[in-house]
Amino acid sequence: MPQHNVLPKTLNRSRVQNTITGVLWSGIFFLILLSHTSSAQSQQVAGEDSLQRLSVLLYKAASDTSRVKYQLKIANHFINQQDNQPENLTKALAYLSKALNLSRQLKSPYWEFRSLMVYGRYYSKKKMRPQQVSIYDQAISIAQKIKNKHLEASAWYSYFMNIPDTVQDYRNKTFYNRAAKSHALYKEVGRSFNEKHREALLLRIMADFHLEEEKFDLATAELFEVIALDKKYKLPDLPSAYDLLSAVYQRKGELSKALNAALQSVKIAQSSGEEVLDTYLNRVAAAYEAMGKPKESIEWYTKTLNTPDKTDPYRFIPAYMLATQMIKIGQPEKALALLKKTWSEVPDKATFDYFIYLGYGECYTALKNYKLANLYFNMLLKQSEKDILSNPFQTSLFFSISECYFAQQNYSLALQYAEKARANQISMTLPRQIRLNEILYKIKLASNQPAEAITHLQNFHQLRDSMLSQESLSTIDRLQIEFEASQKENENELLRKKSQLQSQELSRSRLIKDFTIGGLIFLCLVLILLYGRFSLKKKLHNTLIKKKADIDIAYAALEVNIQQKNKLIEEKEGLIKEVHHRVKNNLQLTMSLLNSQSYYLEDLSAIEAIKESQHRLKSIALIHQKLYQNENLATINIQPYIVELIEYLKDSMSGGKKISFDLAILNLELDISKAVPLGLIINEAVTNVYKYAFPDRAGGKVEISLKEQQEDHYELIIKDNGVGLPPDFDYEQSNTLGLILMKGLSSQIDSVLKMKSDRGVSVSLIFSSSNDDLFL
Numbered sequence: 001m002p003q004h005n006v007l008p009k010t011l012n013r014s015r016v017q018n019t020i021t022g023v024l025w026s027g028i029f030f031l032i033l034l035s036h037t038s039s040a041q042s043q044q045v046a047g048e049d050s051l052q053r054l055s056v057l058l059y060k061a062a063s064d065t066s067r068v069k070y071q072l073k074i075a076n077h078f079i080n081q082q083d084n085q086p087e088n089l090t091k092a093l094a095y096l097s098k099a100l101n102l103s104r105q106l107k108s109p110y111w112e113f114r115s116l117m118v119y120g121r122y123y124s125k126k127k128m129r130p131q132q133v134s135i136y137d138q139a140i141s142i143a144q145k146i147k148n149k150h151l152e153a154s155a156w157y158s159y160f161m162n163i164p165d166t167v168q169d170y171r172n173k174t175f176y177n178r179a180a181k182s183h184a185l186y187k188e189v190g191r192s193f194n195e196k197h198r199e200a201l202l203l204r205i206m207a208d209f210h211l212e213e214e215k216f217d218l219a220t221a222e223l224f225e226v227i228a229l230d231k232k233y234k235l236p237d238l239p240s241a242y243d244l245l246s247a248v249y250q251r252k253g254e255l256s257k258a259l260n261a262a263l264q265s266v267k268i269a270q271s272s273g274e275e276v277l278d279t280y281l282n283r284v285a286a287a288y289e290a291m292g293k294p295k296e297s298i299e300w301y302t303k304t305l306n307t308p309d310k311t312d313p314y315r316f317i318p319a320y321m322l323a324t325q326m327i328k329i330g331q332p333e334k335a336l337a338l339l340k341k342t343w344s345e346v347p348d349k350a351t352f353d354y355f356i357y358l359g360y361g362e363c364y365t366a367l368k369n370y371k372l373a374n375l376y377f378n379m380l381l382k383q384s385e386k387d388i389l390s391n392p393f394q395t396s397l398f399f400s401i402s403e404c405y406f407a408q409q410n411y412s413l414a415l416q417y418a419e420k421a422r423a424n425q426i427s428m429t430l431p432r433q434i435r436l437n438e439i440l441y442k443i444k445l446a447s448n449q450p451a452e453a454i455t456h457l458q459n460f461h462q463l464r465d466s467m468l469s470q471e472s473l474s475t476i477d478r479l480q481i482e483f484e485a486s487q488k489e490n491e492n493e494l495l496r497k498k499s500q501l502q503s504q505e506l507s508r509s510r511l512i513k514d515f516t517i518g519g520l521i522f523l524c525l526v527l528i529l530l531y532g533r534f535s536l537k538k539k540l541h542n543t544l545i546k547k548k549a550d551i552d553i554a555y556a557a558l559e560v561n562i563q564q565k566n567k568l569i570e571e572k573e574g575l576i577k578e579v580h581h582r583v584k585n586n587l588q589l590t591m592s593l594l595n596s597q598s599y600y601l602e603d604l605s606a607i608e609a610i611k612e613s614q615h616r617l618k619s620i621a622l623i624h625q626k627l628y629q630n631e632n633l634a635t636i637n638i639q640p641y642i643v644e645l646i647e648y649l650k651d652s653m654s655g656g657k658k659i660s661f662d663l664a665i666l667n668l669e670l671d672i673s674k675a676v677p678l679g680l681i682i683n684e685a686v687t688n689v690y691k692y693a694f695p696d697r698a699g700g701k702v703e704i705s706l707k708e709q710q711e712d713h714y715e716l717i718i719k720d721n722g723v724g725l726p727p728d729f730d731y732e733q734s735n736t737l738g739l740i741l742m743k744g745l746s747s748q749i750d751s752v753l754k755m756k757s758d759r760g761v762s763v764s765l766i767f768s769s770s771n772d773d774l775f776l
Contacts, residue, residue, distance in 0.1 A: 051077055062707060063102065068111045071099035072118050079121055092122055113142045113151055117158060124162050133163060150195070153185035157198055176209050193233060200229040204241055211244070216252045223248065238272075239265040239280060246283045250290055259287040278304040282318060292431045294325040301325065310345040313352050320355040324362060328431075332366035339363065354380055354389060358397060365404040377401050395421050399432055402439060411443045418443065434463045590617055612687060612738075615652065619645055619679040623672060636675050638706065639665040645679055646686065646704070653690045658699030665706045668714065670769060677745035678716065678767075681753075684738045685718040685763045693722025693761065700760075709766060717764045724757035731755045 051074065058070040078092035096119055103111035116139040123132035136159040143152035160178040179202045186199035207222035223245045230238040242265035249258035262283040269276045285300030301322040305315060319342040323335035339359045343349065349356075357376045364373035380397050383389055389397070398421035405414035418440050437460040444453035594610045594617075601607050622645055623636060642665050650661070670678065686702070694700045703719045725731070731739055742763075746753040751767040 060708065065103070065106060065108055065111050068099045068103050068106070068108070068115065071095045071102070072114060075099065075118055075122070079118070079125060085125070089122065089125055096122060109142050109146045110148075110151075113139050113148075113155075116142070117155065120158055120162065129163065133159075136163070149185050149189045153182050153189065153195070153198075156182035156185065157202070160202075176206065179205050179209075193235075196229060196233045197235050197237075200226050200233075200235055200237060200241075203229070204237065204244060207248070208244060211248050211251065214251070216248055219248045220245070220252075236274070239269040239274060239277075242268065243277075243280050243283050246287060250287060255287065255291050258290065259284070262287045278307065278314070278318070282321070285318075285321065289321070289325060290431065292434075294328040298322060298325045298329075305342075311347055313346050313348045315342055315346060316352040316355045320359040323359040327362060327366045332363050335359070336363040336367070354383060354393070358393075358400060361404065362400050365400070365407060368407070370404060370408050373404050377404065396432075399436060402436070406439050406443065411446055414439065415443045415447070434460055437463065615649065615683050615687060616680055618648055619683040620676055622648070623675050623679060635669040635671050638668045638670045638675060638678065641675065641679065642682060642704065642706070645682060649683065649686050649690075653687065657690065657694060657697075659689065659694070660699070660701050662701065662703045663705075665704070666708060666714065668706065668769065674749050674767065674769065677748045681716070681742050681745050681763075681765070682718065684742050688738060688761075689718075689720050689722065693720045695723065697722075712768055712770055713766060714769060715764060715766045717762060719760060719762040721760040724760055725755070729757075 054070050054074050054077070058067065058074065061067040061070055072095070075092040075095040078088040078095070081088040096115065100112065100115040100119065103115050116135050119135045120132055120139070123129075123135060136155055139155040140152060140159070143149075143155055156178050160175060160182060163175070183199060183202035183206065186195050186202065190196055190199050203222050204226045207219040207226065210216075210219040210222065223241055226241045227238065227245070229235060230241055242261045246258045246261035246265065249255070249261060262280065265280040266276055266284060268274075269280060281300050281304045285297045285304075288294075288297040288300065301318045304318040305322055307315065319339055323339050326332070326335035326338070339356055343356055357380050361373045361376040361380070364370070364376070377397070377400065380389070381401075384394055384397065398417045402414050402417040402421060405411075405417065418436060421436055422440070437456045441453050441456035441460055444450075444456060594614050601610070622641060643663060646661050646663065650659070682704070689702055693702075701721050703717070705715075705717045707715055709715045743753050746765050746767075749767045751765045754764050756762050
């Protein structure tokens, strides 16, 4: 039985209750609208925040797979945007190409595969099918090479689902093979819910393909496997599996099973709260039609025809099916009126209009207006010659034309089209097969071909007896009774809910009444209190006016203090800048004094000590110079500082040695308390390189890198390709001034200095950019 929405009856209320209820519901509606608006705005802001967050993470990421991951996420973000799609796709391509190139540079097959799959989505949006095919072939090749069957199954699945453009593509054997390969892999390695869902979906598609090939037993076995998967893993596609199973049974001629499967699809969708699709309802109607029960069939086709969207061109199909059943019960005029009404409501008449034309032809045949019937049939025959119509539809067309000519007693043409229909009669419903054999029997009898007439008569009786068998009828009646019982149970459940809603409504009404009375009492008390406090409020008003005047005076004084404070801050910043400038100048003066002193010394070790002191002073002076030049007086950017320091050391210490420097320095703002020790450590390490690393060579290479190890932790590495440390040298026990300085400075920034000799000397330390003690 059809279901109806059950609404509680409106209870009688007083005028005050109605007013309060209206206000409450208006407020609720406003809150719901506001929440939806806020939700949409939140989603948009969240999207923008996500892109901004990903951009920050990408900026901080090293040139490894994490960078590829963030590039792909940003590319996916732009691909998913619906507005201004061409511009967004251009942005996506820029990140995609970088991700693919980097994954190949890193020799990471997994991330190369991921990049190619996102490329597949990009080409799908651009509708560039050849490029999309090439991308999926490459992805499958990579998955097979690394023997990752999960990735290979995913690639075959995307290949099958995204490449076809038309329904005919899905019937192509090549596309079927892609589905079969993906299904076999998911069946072998699939474990997650998503993989099992895809396994069931692909198997159902394969069963549909086998149905078209008329491999009914194979399709049935596959669908039972799909149903088992859907039930075991609670997948959402159980109704559609029963729907397709009904189609298989109907093509096999097992009508009671077809009806049972069709009713199951409706029942399961209703019980699980899913949408009962028109496909499920049409399948039930088709099952009744195949059994020769036009009244029941009309009832179910009507459900799908009366959809809210009257302009949907798919309505032509149930309209035609409904018209054929009306003709069977002797109502061709109503059938014709229904078709004309549907025709007038749908604006896009180029889609599925051939169903309406076929319906017109059958209606005019039943009304004995053969001229108009032939007009519409001839229009469809022209389309059939262009291979526009499917085989099942052509079979229906040939059958209807045969009936039309048979009614006109034009037996030669009736026989011609009847034979064409019989060539593919397996796609016809059982009642039409019975009628077809009846027409062939009468034509053969009228043509004086008794032997062939008897054959068709035997087929007629055999098919009719099969349809009218008592076993089938009893099964059908039982199925109908069971379904109606379940519908009754659903209606009873709705009635129970209705009763509960009415009880809740009554309780709510009483609550509103009590609330109203209480509110009135409370309002009276408030009025009394307000009247009593009116005089007090007037006195307080005068007091507040006086206090406001005092506050205004205090506020004016505060503004003066703030202006003075701002002036003092500006003066302080100027003084700090001047301090940095003077410190830098004093350091330069000290360096000049040391340089002058070196002219009067003859001891080479003393001269060397003075030069090293000059370099140390220069590393400190550079920092104060940067601070003086910057707006920020507390931190400096370490990258240009290190570059300038290295250039200074190269100019002052080269001594004929050609030492090249490879710098990979992160853009990082450091506090002066971190920057000064770091600069002195670099100074000492580079000085040692010039003094000891290349004694027998004219030059070499030094690599200096500063990179982020983890959040707020950075690693400094200074490595040369020189002779390395002496075999018996222990830097931890060494008491040379340079090493003592480096170890002391490392301890000052809460770090530990490490030094090792491997094809040269490598000095490294890890430190934090904050001033907190993060190392234990």
